Amino acid sequence: MTATRILGKLIGPALLLPAVVPVVAAVAISGAFTGGGTRRWGRGRVEDLREEARRAQGETAEAFYELELAQRGMQLSLETIRAVDDGPQARKAFADHAAFAERIDRANHEYISLMDSHDVESADLDATTASRARHDFTRMRDELRRAKEDLERFGQSLAPLVERAEQELARVAPAVERAKRALLEATRALDTVREAGLDAGDSAADLAALAPELRLLNEGAARHGVQPTLTRAEEVTRRAGEITARMTELPRRAEEVGRRLTSLRTRAEAITTRAGQVGPTLSELRRRFSAACWQDLQRVPDEAAEAVAGARRTLDGVERARREQRWDDAADGITEAQALLARTDELVSTAGDRLRRLNEVSFDASKEIERTRFAVRDAQRLAMVGRAVPEPRHAERLDGAVERLDAAVAALERGGRNPDYWRFLMETKAVRDIAGAVVEDIRGKGR
Template sequence: MDRRQTAAEAGVAASEQVFPDRRVGAVWEPVRARCYAAAGEYLSFTDELDTAEATSAPVPDGPARADALVRRLHEAARGVDEFYHAHRAGLEHAASVRATVPQLLTQVRAEGQRALAAAESSGFGGYPSVAAGVGRLNEALRTASSVDPQTEVAAARAAAAEVQDATAELSEVLAQAPSRATAATNALASVTTRLAAVRNRADALGPAYSALLREFNAASSADLTDNERQSRHDIEAADRELVAARGAAAAGDPETALDLTATARTHLTEAEQLVDAVTRRLELLRGVRADPEAQARTVRFRLRDAQMLAVDRGLVGEWGSVLDAQAERLDRITAGLTGRHPDYWAYVTELNTVADFIGGVVERMRKHIATDNT
């Protein structure tokens, strides 16, 4: 029993160190306690037998007690066997892993040191990604050096994994570093071209906004008042980022140049959206003015489709009045186009609101139909 218990306890100790989340020790504890209780009873009984032999005194119920003790010893040993067989694979795996941790830690630390040496001799140490990778790996190596793989197995494995990850990350950025300069050159050329194009498009914003004010109700462009100023602000911001990117590239820092060109692109995207909002508004309102009923017809067509769906699926009682109310709403919207400068933008906005509402009703009807079919 002692030999079996010793083997099991060694496996449990390894499991608790390597895989503490498995909590094998909690399962082992009552088995272990039964072994200790049986062993203690055995030692007490043998002491009593030795004393009885020395004094020639009888042992009360000696044979019966001996039989009972043997049974308990067998039961304790059987409990150890059952526990070990039930958890054997995990215990042996834990013992194997624990045995390899010192070697693993030594290996990954050596690989990490080689990666640091490669970074130092690469000529790319000034790149932000390389500097960050070196910093992370150095920190991981310091942690790995502070743990004892014999007594802190779980911590040692975690430290080894962190060193491996940091080494892989540094190796990757070193592999990518030679292509950064070319990427930065291409990005600078691309953003320079785009900046010129956005400036040309922005020149059309002022005339387009003036046309909106001349041709349409002032409310039709009230939300666009600040677009010209804001677009020029974004263009100037993009230009500043581009100048800084050129400086970074010239200083041998293409990664910073790439970051700055990415920021410049964001500013240019925002400027384009501001410019397009004005020019597209003018185009849209001119189209509505030329044929005000065109958009209303589209919405009425969607409404008829929705009403037909309600009829076909027997949903008139639930949605018929709701859809009829939208027809009346459309009539009021179209009737509102009066005066010398009707508010075409409000007209379009209200039509879109009705169209969205009808779309929501159709979606709910379809969900209802799908539920009934299931």
């Protein structure tokens, strides 16, 4: 028999109920407190672990992103160095970075695997799994942060190399811009020449040949290197500048050829007119002076006529070259025509100058004699400056000049009515040349 039944028999049913109810209630309350409270506390702990796991995952993702940014910055720095420097320090930097790259690749793969293995947003995530996820993400976060810090320290060690490379690269952009501007100017100059109806085929071909160089410049120093890019830019600038100069010069050159052609034709006409006077001049020389005074001029009329005819033929060739826009040939023809006309002018002038000088000396030879004696005396005075006697070599030459002048004067006086005035003039000129040579010698020695 149970204790309750015994108590029931002893005290009766009416008195038993109140005692039993509090006991049952107490047991119920106690059970409710213990069991219910434990279940609520467990759910809260799981949520806390889930939140910590999610937080750790977010921090890890942020560390991964920051490492990725640091790695991209490092790549840019290395590309900057590579574009400029291939020396020992640069090669060591590339080798050291390769080790970093392997480490970062391993960390990235581990991070991706970790992200795939933990779903912290799952509703079924239990406390154990959440705790493991938090631990794994925290470890991964710390590893990524350490990698970033090490990479940043490595980047700081590269600062001098990067700075030098950036300074070199800073030269590239202006050089490339100058090259492009030079090409644009050459293109515009070519268009202007074509609009003027002038042929610029050679220059157009030269400009087209620069197109591949422009493409290489556009690809940049990062691909082709700084020094090759600078050299290419300078070469393109130079060649484009030459094309621009030619195109700019071409209209002026065409105009100059036309102007000089007209001028030379006018000059040829004038010289032709003057050449027609050589015959009468020679006739007067023959009539008034001895043969020795004009015999060497006998061929002047024929030579002058030949020179003028040659100049005219050359100018016709210049005209053809001008129409065909063969500017070099036109310039050569102009030079040749100028030389022929100058020769003709000299020939024509020779006859007239001979007649003028012979007229002067035949009218009054004393002026020529006095001019020559003055030159000799001036040289003699200079030879005596600071000396009791002149140097023998100077004295001998000046004495010889005096004797030569006296002989020329005597020959002129012996010539009678038709002396050799031309020989007399040649002798006096020779005497003045001797005196002048002595003066130059003395002055040169003094210096």
